[in-house]
């Protein structure tokens with residue numbers, strides 16, 4: 001069974017979008033994963049197909065109605081009973097590579113994309129198996145771009161999507177560090193040389209140089225990751 005993605009959205013025409021291209025798109029064509037969309041508006045209860053209403057208590061913007069959103073969620077769960085349910089929201093826990101692995105190892109995901117000010121809280125209270133995930137500390141106009149980011153990150157981990165599976169191992173976050181810098185030909189470009197060690201052919205020295213670079217970059221740019229990495233190293237010593 002391929003990994004399944006089901007996106008609940010008011011804009012199904014936004015998919016596959018970017019996900020139809022390059023390695024992830026080829027994976028879709030080859031059936032390594034499947035993509036389904038559900039139009040939330042199809043579950044509207046009135047003749048105007050209304051999906052939102054004004055916020056109780058006042059304030060700007062509109063809120064997606066619980067009856068309409070739940071109609072879509074129930075349909076998605078019927079189609080994909082084993083998939084993990086995710087609501088994309090800036091209020092969610094941050095998406096990490098660890099979470100991406102967890103979702104990619106599940107049978108699939110159901111992704112609920114909000115619009116307007118978001119969805120009625122009672123949907124989340126009612127469905128306690130929905131995980132709230134944020135792709136970063138900024139506010140997007142809708143959950144579709146966040147869903148695209150999450151799917152791209154998951155799909156590239158699926159078997160066969162990226163040719164050489166070993167290519168994940170050194171990537172940023174996989175071993176708790178950011179990745180070391182890369183170089184290719186030409187050997188000298190605008191007076192800048194490729195570090196000598198990378199041309200030495202000495203495998204161990206190259207590994208050691210890369211590790212030192214990864215540690216330096218992580219320490220400089222992400223003190224939070226560096227602290228965790230140092231704790232893990234100490235813990236395993």
Ligand code: SAM
Nearest residue numbers: 088089090114117118134135139140142143146
């Ligand atoms: N009023 C909400 C708040 O302040 O938290 C923001 C709503 S936003 C305009 C509309 C939708 O975009 C959200 O319901 C969510 O689905 C999506 N969204 C916006 N920023 C996001 C983020 N950083 N991560 C994931 N989804 C996001």
